[in-house]
Amino acid sequence: MIKFITSPQDMRLSDVETAQYDQIVDYVTEISLNLMAVKVTNRPEDFLGWCNELYNYVRYGINMDLLDEKHEKPLQKLLLLLEKSITCRQVKTSRITPWPFLKNFLLDQADRQALAERLRLLNYIGSLRSSTLADMSDLERLAFAGKHLSAHEPAKFDFDVELFGSTRGAKGLHELLQHTPSLLDDALSAIPLEGEVSEADYKEFVKRYTAAFATLDKAKAGLFAATRLLAMRRPDVFMVLTASKVDALCQGLGLVKLKPTDFSRYWVDIIEALHRQPWFKSARPEDTTELELWNNRVVLFDLFFFVDKDFADKSNYLKLKNKPVVVRTSTGGRTRATGVVRKKRTKESATEVVDRLLAEPDLPAYLQSKRDSMIAEVEKGKSATEVVQLLRAIFG
Structure with a gap:
């Protein structure tokens, strides 16, 4: 293990990597006794491979039952540092990556990064893209914006809506989505749905987006939530930023860290930098599977960010799908069943029920x-049939 830990000293490291290695060694020293008991099975000759290997030894090799409580925090900090180092190196490598190599990287990461589920989300958002936020249902808006609710029933939303980046904490954004979504529609309309997106288009979006937040009492326009909307609008142009991504991303691109209000630098330093990379400027592929990746190539830059191997299993979609619920048995008793989702009546489902009933000749x-009144009553819990009977009794 000692030989493995010291092996990066013989590698050609950049200044950033040297600093990262020195920090890693500091934390390794604190858990050295536990780490020495782990058998080394692979010795990569590059820093990225070394970081990945050390992460696996620390995350899965150490016997946690023998770890002193005082060493738990250094171990967690070491894991976070390794995650950041891996991401930083992968982002740095992306700058010289042609499309065929990027495509293979995305496919290699498919299982670990829940690529199929990500594409289901993007395809669903694509089906909404021609609609305005104001015309969408509440659940559709939240899927677009990246906030998961238990009402996102797995039968319809077969993906975690918070993939790429959650806006759960963006209270101002969700206040606008709920009460004045047309203001956000106005901002997004500055970004064309097809063709080139110019810096002027982006600046107009920022102008309208910040103006929308000016209508609120306290909330201020934040960059990270805005990038979620932009990336869902044009996944071939924009990527989603979050607080957890920005540090490693900026280090990988050789930038000073962005602030949560750096709207200008997001375009100039991040988006323009990605658009200069070989994989972005590649020709449109003809293969259908490859084209799906290419059409979403900028938002899928997210796959350069390290995730643990159980990332896909932590999907909100899978948690909800596999959540045990109490169901009645044929004998009147109760039992817990997995994979059964208790149906909740949403605004959308109530509308469908009423419209189906009103279609009867x-x-x-x-x-x-009385359609709107009927929908309101159904949302309160009455059946559509009960509502019709009540209206018949009142109006004859």
């Missing part, structure tokens, strides 16, 4: 004018 004409 023998219903009186006056019921058609």
